[in-house]
Amino acid sequence: MxxxxxxxxxxxxxxxxxxxxxxxxxxxxxxxxxxxxxxxxxxxxxxxxxxxxxxxxxxxxxLSNDLIAQLAAVTKDRDDSLEQVTKLTEQAASDKIAFDEQLAAVTKRAEEAEAALAEATKKAK
CATH class of the missing domain: 3.40.5 (Ribosomal Protein L9; domain 1)
Known part of the structure; x- marks a missing residue:
């Protein structure tokens, strides 16, 4: 306690x-x-x-021994679930970082393509 x-x-x-x-x-x-x-x-x-x-x-x-055993099992399941939630949260955070990096790269490429298109359009006139 x-x-x-x-x-x-x-x-x-x-x-x-x-x-x-x-x-x-x-x-x-x-x-x-x-x-x-x-x-x-x-x-x-x-x-x-x-x-x-x-x-x-x-x-x-x-408490009876049966209830103590049930309580221990539920507590272990709860702790395991909390650990799994923590792991999944950390995995989601790292996945988000990777996604954000990929999105930034694609966005940069699109902006460069738009700039090149604008430049080509300007030269064609």
């Missing part, structure tokens, strides 16, 4: 998905804390206390 301070106004969490206010200090699982920090929604805090989110819900004593 990690204590984090909310830095963004668009964070919803807890069993009822309530909105967390900017500056609120909450205790969440490590994976959630890392994800929120990576996206700029939260930062580490030096405060000693914070509101527990998900704490009672995820207490191992309250």
């Amino acid at each position: 990690a204590l984090v301070e909310i830095t963004a106004g668009n964070v919803f969490a807890g069993a009822n998905l309530r909105k967390l206010e900017v500056g609120a200090v909450v205790e969440v699982d490590d994976a959630t804390a890392e994800r929120w920090k990576a996206t700029g929604k939260a930062k580490d805090t030096d405060k000693k206390k914070g509101e527990k989110l998900f704490g009672e819900l995820l207490a191992p004593a309250a």
